[in-house]
Amino acid sequence: MLDDLKKLGRMVDQDGPLKNLVHFETLNQVVYKGEAYPIFSFTIGSENPLHPTLFITGGVHGLERVGAQLAWSLLKTTLDRLIWDKSLQELFKNIRLVVIPLVNPVGYNKFKRCNGNDVDLMRNSPVRAIDKTPFLLGGHRYSKKIPWFQGDLNQLEVENKALYDKFFQSCGKSTCVVSIDFHSGFGMKDRIWFPFSYSKKPYDRMPEMNALTVLFNETHPYHVYKIEPQSQGYLLNGDIWDYFFLELKASNPESIYLPLTLEMGSWAWVRKNPLQLFSKQGMFNPTKEHRLKRTYRRHHLLFDFLLKALYSNSVWSNLDPNIRQKHFNSGMERWYEQ
Numbered sequence: 001m002l003d004d005l006k007k008l009g010r011m012v013d014q015d016g017p018l019k020n021l022v023h024f025e026t027l028n029q030v031v032y033k034g035e036a037y038p039i040f041s042f043t044i045g046s047e048n049p050l051h052p053t054l055f056i057t058g059g060v061h062g063l064e065r066v067g068a069q070l071a072w073s074l075l076k077t078t079l080d081r082l083i084w085d086k087s088l089q090e091l092f093k094n095i096r097l098v099v100i101p102l103v104n105p106v107g108y109n110k111f112k113r114c115n116g117n118d119v120d121l122m123r124n125s126p127v128r129a130i131d132k133t134p135f136l137l138g139g140h141r142y143s144k145k146i147p148w149f150q151g152d153l154n155q156l157e158v159e160n161k162a163l164y165d166k167f168f169q170s171c172g173k174s175t176c177v178v179s180i181d182f183h184s185g186f187g188m189k190d191r192i193w194f195p196f197s198y199s200k201k202p203y204d205r206m207p208e209m210n211a212l213t214v215l216f217n218e219t220h221p222y223h224v225y226k227i228e229p230q231s232q233g234y235l236l237n238g239d240i241w242d243y244f245f246l247e248l249k250a251s252n253p254e255s256i257y258l259p260l261t262l263e264m265g266s267w268a269w270v271r272k273n274p275l276q277l278f279s280k281q282g283m284f285n286p287t288k289e290h291r292l293k294r295t296y297r298r299h300h301l302l303f304d305f306l307l308k309a310l311y312s313n314s315v316w317s318n319l320d321p322n323i324r325q326k327h328f329n330s331g332m333e334r335w336y337e338q
């Protein structure tokens with residue numbers, strides 16, 4: 001995967017139409033057993049700090065490799081299209097896309113969920129849950145030998161620090177931000193989770209989340225996703241996206257920020273090919289090539305919708321108070337009052 005990303009980086013840096021539209025960077029290097037693993041980012045489109053931003057990440061959990069592969073696939077298509085598609089070039093004059101396809105390169109290469117320090121990057125922020133979390137799974141600080149270890153809560157791991165800096169550099173002043181982090185795991189359905197993880201209380205931007213959900217449901221009535229607050233599954237300590245949300249809210253209270261997590265249901269892949277249960281990464285990834293390609297295709301619709309929804313964000317992010325109240329009520333009914 002790192003070689004594939006380097007290849008995309010070279011494609012961007014060549015003299016050609018992409019050179020002025022895309023910025024390829026190495027955010028940092030993670031050193032593990034004497035070897036350096038780079039964290040790459042690609043920034044496409046507007047350099048106006050106020051403009052809306054879509055922030056895409058994959059491979060936070062190294063073992064869930066399909067997330068990094070999906071981020072790579074969306075990025076590759078976008079770069080290929082940018083060369084000839086004038087409507088896409090036009091779109092990117094007013095919005096920005098940041099893609100960090102592989103946040104945890106050590107985990108990816110070593111088939112580990114955690115990073116090289118055995119820290120679960122998804123649970124490494126200083127945010128503490130205020131409602132009950134499941135034992136261990138909800139994040140813990142007992143031992144790095146047990147999964148879901150949070151690490152030192154006063155210090156973000158190198159990978160999360162790189163993510164944090166890039167996030168606030170590119171999204172810190174944006175009027176409207178959507179982030180989407182690609183994961184895979186148990187379950188038959190593809191789920192889109194939004195905050196909070198640390199509390200069961202309704203999330204501050206729930207009315208806007210409801211407005212965007214209504215728009216998505218109306219535009220794509222046959223979409224495959226179950227959209228719900230993370231707290232409907234289980235609560236977490238140290239959730240990194242809760243942390244980014246709370247930090248952005250403190251520094252830029254006017255901004256509308258929706259942190260989304262796509263949790264791709266892996267049971268469907270396992271059911272169709274039970275043998276993959278015996279492979280190390282089989283519980284989390286499609287092991288057959290055609291199923292991986294289908295996974296790529298499946299999420300292009302969502303990606304395209306999010307780009308357009310950011311371009312036209314006033315429709316759902318700048319709600320008149322009466323309409324906002326209606327979305328609040330409808331979201332409460334949809335997600336919190338069952």
Ligand SMILES: [Zn+2]
Nearest residue numbers: 061064183184
């Ligand atoms: Zn995950």
